[in-house]
Amino acid sequence: MSATDDKPGEFVEALAKGIAILEAFDASHPEMTLSEVARRVSLSPAAARRSLMTLEALGYVGRRDKRFHLRPKLMALGSAFYVTxxxxxxxxxxxxxxxxxxxxxxxxxxxxxxxxxxxxxxxxxxxxxxxxxxxxxxxxxxxxxxxxxxxxxxxxxxxxxxxxxxxxxxxxxxxxxxxxxxxxxxxxxxxxxxxxxxxxxxxxxxxxxxxxxxxxxxxxxxxxxxxxxxxxxxxxxxxxxxxxxxxxxxxxxxxxxxxxxxxxxxx
The missing domain is CATH 3.30.450.40 (GAF domain)
Known part of the structure; x- marks a missing residue:
């Protein structure tokens, strides 16, 4: 019953990987290294790095001492649903x-x-x-x-x-x-x-x-x-x-x- 079980022809893998990375952060994993993120979402380190760099550039992910974390900007995505x-x-x-x-x-x-x-x-x-x-x-x-x-x-x-x-x-x-x-x-x-x-x-x-x-x-x-x-x-x-x-x-x-x-x- 996964959302990606039946992928349409227009399915964008890169976007799916980015969202999977955002969902990987939780109360038990508030901060993760690149290798930890890659393991959590079953991606190669190279693929995880590209997604993390993109999310960091967009302001949804931050980094401190080689450990990544979510940033407050991400709340805007959830609040949009909440308000509308x-x-x-x-x-x-x-x-x-x-x-x-x-x-x-x-x-x-x-x-x-x-x-x-x-x-x-x-x-x-x-x-x-x-x-x-x-x-x-x-x-x-x-x-x-x-x-x-x-x-x-x-x-x-x-x-x-x-x-x-x-x-x-x-x-x-x-x-x-x-x-x-x-x-x-x-x-x-x-x-x-x-x-x-x-x-x-x-x-x-x-x-x-x-x-x-x-x-x-x-x-x-x-x-x-x-x-x-x-x-x-x-x-x-x-x-x-x-x-x-x-x-x-x-x-x-x-x-x-x-x-x-x-x-x-x-x-």
Whole structure:
């Protein structure tokens, strides 16, 4: 389900390499040498160097003591989507409502290949765990939103995902068995929600529901999460599911007024 699985004739390899390099920087790799970048994106040192020099000249990458890092100019690319899609106006009001009522955190995510990208996030937490910030991406199989989004996919797309995804044990509780994961996704499809406990990181218990466009297609997911041990999946379902579904329905109806966001979420 990679974005480059079916390359059109106009596919520009050099551009793809540059974007891959930008995506290689993360919290675990905020700075990298040329050789480290090349290894991360499976490029030759020469190809990685050409891309890095171009990105540096454009102002998206900086260099200090032979180590490369991202520069603030890169934020303009993400903020362009954020502004044109009117994320603040459409999504944050509902997320804030959920957090104001229940505390903890709430997010909206969309499926991108094998990952969930967090499109919007509101939180009152300051936890030492996986950061669910806007722009973060995590494996779909290990998140409640990912399972809801996979449940909303057609059978062909789901089969393709399950046959291609490489599942890694992120915690001792992470489900990496294809048959078991499919069963969980089928439950989410039937029930209209998904819960996870310590799948992505220890301390995260989450509940997610689909956000559907006016045609009934699942285009995004909305979640609420709290600390494992303080909240349980049953508590989230009994206490928060109605409000979560109401917010998801409101966002879905809002998509008719904001075609840019609808198009972006639907891919």
């Amino acid at each position: 899609a009117q994320i603040d106006e459409i999504l944050r009001e509902d997320l804030r409502g959920i957090v104001d009522e229940f505390g903890d955190a709430s997010s909206v995510g969309a499926l991108d290949g094998e990952d969930v990208i967090y499109v919007a996030h509101v939180s009152v937490q300051r936890a030492r765990r996986a950061a669910a910030v806007t722009g973060a991406r995590y494996p779909a199989y290990a998140t409640s939103m990912g399972r809801v989004l996979l449940a909303g996919a057609n059978d062909e797309a789901l089969d393709r995902y399950l046959s291609q995804v490489e599942m890694v044990k992120l915690t001792s509780k992470t489900c990496t068995n294809t048959k078991a994961l499919r069963a969980e996704i089928m439950v989410a499809r039937r029930e209209g929600y998904a819960t996870t406990v310590d799948q992505l990181d220890y301390g995260i218990t989450a509940l997610a529901v689909p956000i559907r466009d006016p045609d009934g297609r699942t285009v995004a997911a909305l979640n609420t999460s709290g600390y494992t041990g303080i909240v349980t999946p049953d508590q989230l379902i009994s206490e928060r599911l109605p409000a979560l579904r109401e917010a998801a329905s409101h966002i879905g109806h809002q998509l008719t007024r904001y075609p840019m966001l609808r198009t972006a979420l639907a891919g």
